Amino acid sequence: MKSLKYYLFFLFLIFAQQGFAQKDSIAVFPDSTKVMNDLFFLSSDSLQGRKTNTLGNEIAREYIIKRLQKVGVSAYVQDYLQPFTFGKDSIPAVNILGFIEGFTGKNFIVISAHYDHVGMEDSTKIFNGADDNASGVASLLALAEYFRENQPENNLLFAFFDAEEMGLQGAKHFMQSVVVDTSKIKMNVNLDMVSRGDKNELYAVGTYFTPYLKPLLNEASKDKSIELLFGRDNPKKKPYWVNASDHAPFHQAEIPFIYFGVDDHPDYHKITDTADKINPNFYLEAIRLIKEAIEIFDANLGEIVYGK
């Protein structure tokens, strides 16, 4: 059942890509075959839900590092690895940090996505976590490849955080570790669940705290076929997503952030969050929008100040 769907899906992608290519003769971004391959692999049953401190999590990590090496993204720390432990049981976890040096080489934008998920239940049910958050990881790999070929003005740190599902542990450790002087981190762009097109809507959360970012985001979304929505970041209103993923420790350090994600869907944190539910047209358009937003943030980074 699954394999037939899988192949039909690829057939669709080949046609979809040809369609884009006819419209536009310049290089197509993102490479839909690579993006979907990454997403399918990371959310496959063989990775058993990528829970922190499991073999499936380790396989995901090795895969991400191989892809970064292939793209030519440098290791920001030795072998890309930032190991740490957390909690009273000292659970081991590992962040992955890749680096692209900017022209000015001084300040940083941290682009993040967590690669862990919640694992398995009863040793039979696999939480594949296709949207949450194989989608963010595959997006980061595509963005890393793009910016490797199109050098940004500022340094880009690609952070694949571990143990998000256990309380944002990877992002918290990253900020405490001061592996980057936090005064040089001028922005965080966090991706968590960016592929489900059920409503054709993507949220950009965080402009409540840094309103300057709103027109920049509107600029990035103006020619896109998906709807970019704001909100979910007012402390007096629910739902409030500011503490919901790895952007939270950046927010607490008063670093401007934008969190990109879709609304909760019926498969959120269920064993049904599988790759076949993803709408590739929506997902690829979301990646394009996020890429353009990052380019605009990069060009205006000096003006982006928390609270303004």
Ligand SMILES: [Zn+2]
């Ligand atoms: Zn998530």
